Amino acid sequence: MRLKSDVNIKNRRASFDYLILDRYVAGIQLFGTEIKSIRDGKASLVDTYCIFIGNELWVKQMHISEYRFGSYSNHDVKRDRKLLLTRKELRKLDRLTRESGKTIIPLRLFITEKGFAKLEIGLCQGKHTYDKRDALRKADDQRELQRAMRSF
Numbered sequence: 001m002r003l004k005s006d007v008n009i010k011n012r013r014a015s016f017d018y019l020i021l022d023r024y025v026a027g028i029q030l031f032g033t034e035i036k037s038i039r040d041g042k043a044s045l046v047d048t049y050c051i052f053i054g055n056e057l058w059v060k061q062m063h064i065s066e067y068r069f070g071s072y073s074n075h076d077v078k079r080d081r082k083l084l085l086t087r088k089e090l091r092k093l094d095r096l097t098r099e100s101g102k103t104i105i106p107l108r109l110f111i112t113e114k115g116f117a118k119l120e121i122g123l124c125q126g127k128h129t130y131d132k133r134d135a136l137r138k139a140d141d142q143r144e145l146q147r148a149m150r151s152f
Contacts, residue, residue: 007038009109011045016132018105018124024093026119027084028059031075033067038117040067043109050083050104050121052094057083059106059119083119093123101125 014020030038037043042065050059058080066074085093096102108120127135 007041007109007111009038009041009043009045011048011105011107013046014105014107014122014124016135017127018103018122019127019131020107020122020124021102022123023107024085024089024121024123026057026121028117028119029082029084030117033070033073033075034064034081035117036067036070037064038109039111045106045109048106050106052097055090055094057085057090057093057104059083059121062106062109083121096123 044063046063048059048062050057052058060080061078062081063078064075066077093104097104102123102125104121105124106119107122110118110120112118
């Protein structure tokens with residue numbers, strides 16, 4: 001019986017910079033040293049994005065640190081990694097990203113109970129600066145409300 005993994009690496013900027021329209025969970029094609037580094041929590045989703053090459057979906061700029069006990073066969077830190085989705089999901093995402101203003105952004109990297117690394121991706125649309133300011137204003141109002149409720 002395995003313990004539930006506590007690896008949950010988030011892309012915090014994604015919800016601030018993008019309006020998330022739809023979410024998918026995809027598998028990732030990894031090398032042995034990459035999964036070991038992810039289990040150690042040594043990965044980052046900063047500035048990552050997904051792109052279609054042919055009929056396949058690839059994640060670009062995802063940083064997975066080198067495994068400290070790895071040998072000469074250690075992986076490249078920022079290599080492109082293939083995402084594993086069903087053909088139906090790939091066709092739908094490809095069709096939707098061809099529309100203007102839509103992109104696929106990784107939102108969260110986690111380990112399942114079976115020990116597989118999964119990437120939650122989102123079909124996103126970029127926000128305007130006034131939308132970002134509105135989101136900040138709402139978060140500040142929510143924080144003020146919570147402070148007021150705690151004082152009672």
